[in-house]
Amino acid sequence: MKKRYSILFAILSVAIWLPIYAINIPSTHLVSPTWLAKNMYNKLLVIVDTRRADEYNAGHIPDAVSIPVNSMMENRNGIPSYVASPDKIIKLFRQKGISNNSYIVFYSGNGRATSFVASTREFWTAWYYGLSNLAVLRGGFNRWKAEKRAISKVPIMLKHGNFTIKEMRLNTIATLPYVDYAVTTKKVQLLDSREPAHFFGRDNDPRLAKHGHILGAKELFIGNFSKKVGSYYEIGNESYIKTIFKKAGFNFDKPIITYCNTGYYGSGSWFVIRFVLNYGQTALYDGSMVEYSKMPNRSVIK
Template structure:
């Protein structure tokens, strides 16, 4: 039985490593690049992930308002998780999204919380990627940076005609299911685990052996918005916490939203295809008593 389980997870792991859509592009764009892209390219859909009130007060031209709260679904009593394919198809069709378009996603708000600032967009980007979208870009700095640089701003609501969005496949190099996480915990020579929650939550209890790297540490504040730190600084963050950027990794948090930031940074900046965001919650793992928990620092 043990050998069969090993073979099963080996096949699963091999599939996760090699079957991802290598043609997909997850990127980070400056506001200047976005401005140029919107002027020169067609078939681009812009998504504003801020709340409705802020969106209506001003947004990028032709941006639709799709927030992280509209792309969550309860599963097995857990809140805030990725919806099933049929639910995503319904949501994306309602908003007029198309599988063959390129996407620009931006955030804003949460001016005192860098993790939430980027996590709202990262979650939407992960949902698009999970649904088979090929080209998705995060606009660094968000709406306030765009506005401060005098790019055009439009008030009121904008909507696209309803579409018939169909998910043809789900990429394997993004969401880690519970079985894969448990296997990863027991195979620390092959895998590493990252806890992306705030330090206080990590010290109160984390998966045994998990390294800590707060999702908000990837950003630095400029005026009233947050921008992603230089690549060299982010590399030092990984090194400081003894995290190997080249090692297959599963990150987790309380809902998958902060861990999606780890996935976004690894995929867009370092072009890594072997990072996964756990599709579940740490709290639920604790309740089920299926994982070893440590209190305090890892060492």
């Protein structure tokens, strides 16, 4: 009898610990719904829904936690898009069950060509604060639904994480002085991720003090990186993205700063450059045009 209980205990121990294992994240940091379904019950995995809270409540991927994208941003001096402070990120990540050994998959709705930028903005923030085991769900929630996978409306029981900041990837963020350096020296390329109307100053966005683009920037709309597949959009592969960059006149012998109005679209450009194209010399200007247009003695070109 004692031997039987010992065997049963051993079996239960294996069952309890089996879901904890290292996960292989692709070099592009893009994963498919099949990949997620295979790994979603690993205790180290945290699935993050970046959509609005009401969208999350209407239905989400099972066991996903809700972190709307603006939760990782903060307003300082009237600029709404700065990366959130270390204290705020530590508190948020711990509340959502994130630890330093977590694997995190971010997903958006992906019903539009630009939807994926909510995921890339949160990915960029986590990467900036030192996490590496990160991925974006290719095709997002719309692809998950299109493949008729399980959807839940049940809020999950949050476990407390123990995230601490062990390093910060400061070269991931482009500060205003670095943007000034790019404008003055032309040794750094500037990528404007917005639509042509914004680039050429034909918009009426009230957040901007001046309309147009940074001197020397090239326009490459973030929506160009997505391909429509049925009811969802997904980021194209390396060959597809590389062709788009070549046509837009970018090269990969100089660093690239990405920007938009508030750092959403720019994060998508940063992501595809850094991981889909595997080019490390890129940084996001998170203040973007909302900040730049309000700065004195800076040229905004139409």
